[in-house]
Amino acid sequence: MSYISEQQIIRIKKLEKLRKLGINPYPSKEYNITTTVQKIKNNFLENDKISIAGRLMRLRILGKATFGNIKDHTGCIQIYFNKYNLYTKGINKKDVYNIIIKKLLDIGDIIGIIGILFKTKQNEKTVYVHKITILSKSIRPLPQVKKDKNKIIHDIFSNVEHRYRMRYVDLIVNDNIKDIFFKRTKIIKKIKNFLDVKGYIEVDTPILQLIPGGAIARPFVTHHNSLNIPLYLRIANELYLKRLIVGGFHGVYEFSKNFRNEGMDRNHNPEFTVLELYVAYKDYYWMMNFTEKIIKYIFKIFKNICYKAPFKRITILESIKEYTGFDLNNMDKNNIIKICRKLNIKENNNIDKNKLIENIFEEKCKKNYTDPTFIIDYPIEMSPLTKKHRDNKNLSERFELIINGQEIANAYSELNDPIDQLDRFKKQINNEKKIFKNYSMLIDKDFIRALEYGMPPTAGIGIGIDRLVMLLTNNKSIQEVLLFPQMKQEQEYKF
RNA sequence: GACCUGGUAGCUCAGCUGGUAGAGCAUUACACUUUUAAUGUAAGGGUCCUGGGUUCGAAUCCCAGUCAGGUCACCA
Numbered sequence: 001m002s003y004i005s006e007q008q009i010i011r012i013k014k015l016e017k018l019r020k021l022g023i024n025p026y027p028s029k030e031y032n033i034t035t036t037v038q039k040i041k042n043n044f045l046e047n048d049k050i051s052i053a054g055r056l057m058r059l060r061i062l063g064k065a066t067f068g069n070i071k072d073h074t075g076c077i078q079i080y081f082n083k084y085n086l087y088t089k090g091i092n093k094k095d096v097y098n099i100i101i102k103k104l105l106d107i108g109d110i111i112g113i114i115g116i117l118f119k120t121k122q123n124e125k126t127v128y129v130h131k132i133t134i135l136s137k138s139i140r141p142l143p144q145v146k147k148d149k150n151k152i153i154h155d156i157f158s159n160v161e162h163r164y165r166m167r168y169v170d171l172i173v174n175d176n177i178k179d180i181f182f183k184r185t186k187i188i189k190k191i192k193n194f195l196d197v198k199g200y201i202e203v204d205t206p207i208l209q210l211i212p213g214g215a216i217a218r219p220f221v222t223h224h225n226s227l228n229i230p231l232y233l234r235i236a237n238e239l240y241l242k243r244l245i246v247g248g249f250h251g252v253y254e255f256s257k258n259f260r261n262e263g264m265d266r267n268h269n270p271e272f273t274v275l276e277l278y279v280a281y282k283d284y285y286w287m288m289n290f291t292e293k294i295i296k297y298i299f300k301i302f303k304n305i306c307y308k309a310p311f312k313r314i315t316i317l318e319s320i321k322e323y324t325g326f327d328l329n330n331m332d333k334n335n336i337i338k339i340c341r342k343l344n345i346k347e348n349n350n351i352d353k354n355k356l357i358e359n360i361f362e363e364k365c366k367k368n369y370t371d372p373t374f375i376i377d378y379p380i381e382m383s384p385l386t387k388k389h390r391d392n393k394n395l396s397e398r399f400e401l402i403i404n405g406q407e408i409a410n411a412y413s414e415l416n417d418p419i420d421q422l423d424r425f426k427k428q429i430n431n432e433k434k435i436f437k438n439y440s441m442l443i444d445k446d447f448i449r450a451l452e453y454g455m456p457p458t459a460g461i462g463i464g465i466d467r468l469v470m471l472l473t474n475n476k477s478i479q480e481v482l483l484f485p486q487m488k489q490e491q492e493y494k495f
Numbered sequence: 496g497a498c499c500u501g502g503u504a505g506c507u508c509a510g511c512u513g514g515u516a517g518a519g520c521a522u523u524a525c526a527c528u529u530u531u532a533a534u535g536u537a538a539g540g541g542u543c544c545u546g547g548g549u550u551c552g553a554a555u556c557c558c559a560g561u562c563a564g565g566u567c568a569c570c571a
Contacts, residue, residue: 006540007505007522063527120529143506144521146532155507161563216571262570382571
């Protein structure tokens with residue numbers, strides 16, 4: 001009884017054989033390469049001598065000749081061995097081919113090769129290997145994903161559980177995966193660049209917080225031993241960035257890893273990334289214009305879509321009117337409940353009025369907005385950190401950006417009246433007792449104090465980076481755009 | 496948290512109303528000097544997710560658990 005598969009045992013034996021031959025299967029010395037696969041292919045010159053390193057992905061032994069494929073970080077190229085002209089340090093020449101190549105080399109091994117470029121009869125760019133160095137022996141068999149002449153992929157490594165748990169294997173054998181993450185990094189860089197050019201400052205604010213503020217969500221709780229206090233992983237960084245605006249920064253932003261102890265699904269991972277940006281002396285109208293610029297810029301680059309600004313702007317109540325025919329303006333809760341019933345939307349007396357409005361929007365309206373649309377002017381109670389609307393005391397100066405039926409950004413004219421803010425925090429805690437009963441929720445009085453010193457009028461926005469990347473890379477699941485999505489412990493780890 | 500679906504060889508999967516576990520690729524051996532999903536011949540490889548139950552007999556039926564996916568709830 002063993003947890004080691006037959007194939008692994010065979011590979012471990014090969015490892016021992018290599019050592020007996022005097023070959024270290026895990027050498028420490030730097031390996032010099034002169035080029036990459038991509039460069040070779042782009043500037044192919046027959047008889048060039050090159051040195052590259054990478055992973056052996058395929059081996060085709062034909063007696064006295066052997067073909068293989070080696071993959072480095074830029075691509076995959078065919079290599080060719082035969083029993084003449086092959087050299088490995090310290091090994092009898094004829095043994096190199098007969099023993100090392102034919103018997104001890106495995107798919108998955110990481111090797112360095114020095115050789116001469118040529119083209120085969122089939123016109124395939126190939127490296128004629130003169131010297132091979134084993135750089136790292138692989139003792140676990142790689143899934144064999146194969147592509148046929150028609151580029152149809154066979155036996156694709158597709159089990160998502162395996163792919164997410166062993167992302168390293170996913171990255172090795174599934175060609176398109178790396179691109180998603182290259183793109184993710186590029187998207188973030190482009191946005192940073194866009195903001196830097198405007199003179200906004202990237203900052204770091206605490207991940208461990210005394211009071212998890214700036215949103216309502218169950219936080220992850222941890223404990224500081226020497227201070228003997230609970231600390232919370234941030235659910236948002238909003239209140240800290242606003243403190244910086246109080247402190248005199250003109251514009252600040254942070255790509256914030258936030259943590260929420262909530263359910264997981266294809267749109268939610270316990271840790272996720274949000275870009276938060278705050279700019280002094282602006283309001284949410286300015287922020288809509290600014291958001292249009294970022295979104296247009298990013299979608300042009302990464303999807304080659306040219307959205308036209310201004311994007312559609314519609315108040316949430318108008319949107320509901322448009323898609324349901326019901327005008328909720330000035331309507332009391334009882335009447336809204338009646339409408340929910342008519343629309344077949346879950347309702348009961350315990351659900352907050354604004355939550356009902358939001359549910360109607362989510363169910364009946366949101367999915368209709370495929371082109372970028374600003375949903376604006378939410379009821380005031382839904383937005384405790386937002387300024388009252390300048391023209392309507394029941395509304396707030398807030399917008400959400402919807403693209404493809406997905407909420408991508410949330411922004412406001414930031415509330416900077418300290419007395420109003422304290423009042424709203426108190427109301428919010430009353431409204432959300434159900435959520436707060438499991439941990440002691442405190443009002444962030446230091447944040448109120450900061451506002452008391454005076455925060456300039458400010459516009460702020462949060463952009464969900466994971467969802468943006470999903471949109472730009474055509475992925476339907478957040479796990480596909482996170483290198484290591486959250487997983488439960490495997491019950492049995494096979495060694 | 497609820498419900499539905501799934502977990503079989505390294506990978507991708509088949510396995511009917513219960514009767515000693517199958518394929519392709521991968522692996523091993525032999526053959527083969529231009530292959531590229533190499534080919535040909537032969538062979539080996541299994542905790543059928545875990546635990547319990549029903550049964551003469553369970554991969555298969557039942558119960559519980561576990562992991563994953565999906566739908567819903569939660570996530571202003």
